[in-house]
Amino acid sequence: RNRAIAVGIDLGTSGVRVAALCEQGNIVGMALSSYGSAEERRRPEAWWRHVRHSLKQLAAEVRLDGIRGIAVDGTSGSLLAVDAAGKALGEASLYNDVCQDTAVLAAVDTHAPIDSAARGHTSPLARALCLQKRGGIAQVVHQADWIAARIVGDGLIVSDENNALKTGFDLDTRSWPEWMERTGFDRSLLPIVYGAGTPIRTVSPNATMVDFPKDAMIFAGTTDGCASFLATGAKQHGEAVTSLGSTLVIKIASHRPIDAPQYGIYSHRVRDMWLAGGASNTGGAVIRSFFADDRLRELSAGVSPDQPTGLDYYPLLEPGERFPVNDPVMAPRLTPRPSDDVKFFQAILEGIAAVEKQGYDRLHELGGPSATSVRTVGGGAKNKAWSRIRQNKMQVPFVESLSAEAAVGTARLVLMGLQNS
Ligand code: ADP
Known part of the structure; x- marks a missing residue:
């Protein structure tokens, strides 16, 4: 032992x-x-x-x-x-x-x-x-x-x-x-x-x-x-963790705290670092409302990360967003819906990726670091095509998490x- x-x-x-x-x-x-x-x-x-x-x-x-x-x-x-x-x-x-x-x-x-x-x-x-x-x-x-x-x-x-x-x-x-x-x-x-x-x-x-x-x-x-943030191995200023679960949650390690109550953002002190983060209402729950998990593998195989659909979605289950924009009546944007399910699925992935990018930009605007790397946890982390779409938007290294526990x-x-x- x-x-x-x-x-x-x-x-x-x-x-x-x-x-x-x-x-x-x-x-x-x-x-x-x-x-x-x-x-x-x-x-x-x-x-x-x-x-x-x-x-x-x-x-x-x-x-x-x-x-x-x-x-x-x-x-x-x-x-x-x-x-x-x-x-x-x-x-x-x-x-x-x-x-x-x-x-x-x-x-x-x-x-x-x-x-x-x-x-x-x-x-x-x-x-x-x-x-x-x-x-x-x-x-x-x-x-x-x-x-x-x-x-x-x-x-x-x-x-x-x-x-x-x-x-x-x-x-x-x-x-x-x-x-x-x-x-x-x-x-x-x-x-x-x-x-x-x-x-x-x-x-x-x-x-x-x-x-x-x-x-x-x-x-x-x-x-x-x-603890979930620390589990990934992220700890230096600028190292970010995106959680792609039912909702999208992003967190970043920072030398300074970021506090923006209007966006529901506050910062935790962990030893000599601050962990700042925000939670959006977009996320995997929107995917699940259209597609069962067992279809996602087949749909993902058809996705073309380097050829964006051009559909500018903002995926939400119901009206209202807190972060990265604070708009309690913001309407979901999920139209026009292409007849091809793969294209529709790709547009949702792109939409969530856009919110992720906007989220990190917002944290930077509010005085946080710009992300130097991204680690991913949650149900969407295993989707390679999605990672590629996200990395195309973020333009920073995507790093494997040490653990999700x-x-x-x-x-x-x-x-x-x-x-x-
Ligand atoms: P929770 O936040 O509920 O703990 P999980 O981390 O278990 O969520 O992630 C579940 C979400 O991940 C579901 O909304 C599902 O649609 C999404 N998901 C699962 N597999 C994939 C996949 N291969 N690609 C994209 N999203 C996925």
Whole structure:
């Protein structure tokens, strides 16, 4: 069995994944434990059971007695209420839960600064305000915070700047800002926050029932989104990652933060870098609305990347766009539709590629770097013809991703931390 030095634990949308890296940064082991039901996604004790289960599998595959660092990433914006002993009080409030309390949403809307990432209908801060009402509450913490604390095993729960950002944390002052109190939320319920990837404390070898050494450190974790970026291997100024999933999401590493609330853009600090990104409403969901996945291979074989259709599409499922243009009533542009499905498909790919290019141009305009390379993740990443169409537009090198697994990105964050501590 290979010897690992860093472990990343990813609490994703469908289950828990763990990844182990060796000293050279290569992946030496991975394990997965999927949630058995939709209810498990909301149950903190189930998360913990799946973490222990996946770590046990990992231990069967790799030697963990040389582990020097561990970190956890969680779904960004998933929160739970805990009592004074750190025990979860009821179900978690998940990242995509919509706050139903209009008075609470109005309070956040009134008092959060206009550029705060804590705004919006799924606002973690608004949901924290709802959790605050649970009886016996001592703290409101993020999913990753709580799992990391279980691994340390001493009851103290801390957070990281990436998870804390959307809950209202101020990255300039590195504090939970005073305006949060005006929403009616008690700031003292929130954990102390560390920079992502900074060492926190040594772990208890007994907590997870796998043989981590006594001096293994837990590092401040991150969100699944930041972890996915790091997993690709991108980390230098100008290195970009495009996610071609149901929606188009682009991210770029930058020396400076980019904040543009009108486009829904804010930046995460990861060690000495900033990760800035934007999410468009275009993406693979539009492709799927016209073509089943099993037809895409055949259609792609007919696509001629070097002979553009000239159809200037803006593929959307329904009216409205936020980034790279902010126009809540913007109409989809998917006509005229050629009788040839291959040509229609190609025009959609070109349309999404144009939005991608426009997105990177927008980030540059807003003070970010221009992209020096692009890595691609998500369902569309495997489409070679599409990559060629996109590269024709972007005119920068397209680089293979090291991994698409957030757990690997979190393990890489640990390695960065180890190199600096
Ligand atoms: P999600 O964001 O839902 O996790 P995925 O990363 O799994 O999405 O990607 C799914 C999307 O990728 C679908 O919308 C599908 O249309 C698109 N997709 C899958 N295969 C291809 C392909 N070969 N070419 C282009 N798009 C594809």
